[in-house]
Amino acid sequence: MAANRPEVIRDKSDMRAWSRSEKYRGKTLALVPTMGFLHQGHLSLIREAKSISDVIVVSIYVNPGQFAPSEDLATYPSDFHGDLRKLAEAGGVDAVFCPKNLYESGIERKKMDKDPSFGEEKAVSCLEKEEGGDGHETWIRVERLEKGLCGKSRPVFFRGVATIVAKLFNIVEPDIAVFGKKDYQQWRIICRMVRDIDFAVKIIGSEIVREADGLAMSSRNVHLSPEEREKALSINRSLTKAKSAALHGQNSSQEINDLIVQEICDAGGRIDYVEIVEQESLVPVENINCPVVICVAVWFGNVRLIDNIEIKM
Numbered sequence: 565m566a567a568n569r570p571e572v573i574r575d576k577s578d579m580r581a582w583s584r585s586e587k588y589r590g591k592t593l594a595l596v597p598t599m600g601f602l603h604q605g606h607l608s609l610i611r612e613a614k615s616i617s618d619v620i621v622v623s624i625y626v627n628p629g630q631f632a633p634s635e636d637l638a639t640y641p642s643d644f645h646g647d648l649r650k651l652a653e654a655g656g657v658d659a660v661f662c663p664k665n666l667y668e669s670g671i672e673r674k675k676m677d678k679d680p681s682f683g684e685e686k687a688v689s690c691l692e693k694e695e696g697g698d699g700h701e702t703w704i705r706v707e708r709l710e711k712g713l714c715g716k717s718r719p720v721f722f723r724g725v726a727t728i729v730a731k732l733f734n735i736v737e738p739d740i741a742v743f744g745k746k747d748y749q750q751w752r753i754i755c756r757m758v759r760d761i762d763f764a765v766k767i768i769g770s771e772i773v774r775e776a777d778g779l780a781m782s783s784r785n786v787h788l789s790p791e792e793r794e795k796a797l798s799i800n801r802s803l804t805k806a807k808s809a810a811l812h813g814q815n816s817s818q819e820i821n822d823l824i825v826q827e828i829c830d831a832g833g834r835i836d837y838v839e840i841v842e843q844e845s846l847v848p849v850e851n852i853n854c855p856v857v858i859c860v861a862v863w864f865g866n867v868r869l870i871d872n873i874e875i876k877m
């Protein structure tokens with residue numbers, strides 16, 4: 565296995581120098597950004613990257629900037645040595661970028677705050693800077709796309725994601741970056757950010773990878789009890805039925821929505837949202853007569869799961 569062991573790089577200048585030397589040698593470089601605790605879903609992103617690029621960098625960094633103080637940063641699962649073992653076994657990864665910290669230090673804030681300039685509740689992450697201090701304070705916001713779907717209940721999430729992905733692009737300087745379409749809104753937001761601020765990075769959206777019983781793979785699945793996991797199968801079941809209904813002519817979003825809500829609630833899930841939106845703009849539709857994606861976020865016990873299904877009309 566040692567031959568397949570990727571090089572582990574912790575320092576951002578070393579990472580940039582490594583990438584530049586590969587690119588100087590004429591190699592194309594793909595980045596697969598992750599927060600670790602790797603599963604088959606991540607390995608499939610890596611395979612996709614490998615099929616279109618010479619050199620693969622996987623980043624492993626649990627980004628405090630995308631967690632609100634009330635969210636699960638402290639309990640986010642991690643297994644760095646396990647991750648390295650999986651990458652060595654899978655092969656094909658040349659370097660793992662695992663920085664200790666990518667933000668200039670500020671102090672933690674534990675509460676939501678008000679920011680008069682936005683006239684709304686200000687998004688505060690786990691690393692917000694001290695007022696008047698010199699910690700990190702630059703954020704990328706994809707203003708409209710970040711607001712709907714998961715953005716409604718996770719106000720800091722997408723500015724944290726966009727910011728860390730931009731930082732990773734600046735450090736790793738990839739030609740290609742691969743993201744999973746399970747995080748559909750995240751993928752669309754990254755595409756929009758890349759277009760809007762002219763990153764020279766090609767973004768690939770990779771199809772959702774599911775367990776044999778249909779549950780979308782997620783690092784959070786380990787937190788489900790066996791009963792919750794069984795109940796969570798209602799998510800994919802309801803999405804599959806909804807797609808079939810839509811393809812058979814049921815085009816009222818409301819009725820498709822009701823069908824999904826009913827199935828998930830019957831199984832004991834607590835709905836955060838079910839929305840049927842246009843695939844690129846993520847604008848909700850009343851009738852399904854263009855390419856849409858049905859996005860859901862559901863709680864089973866203390867675990868919030870997201871999933872989606874695309875319908876190409």
Ligand code: PAF
Pocket residue numbers: 597598599625627630725728729747750
């Ligand atoms: O999808 C994830 O794991 C994260 O949001 C990402 C893209 C690695 C940014 O931290």
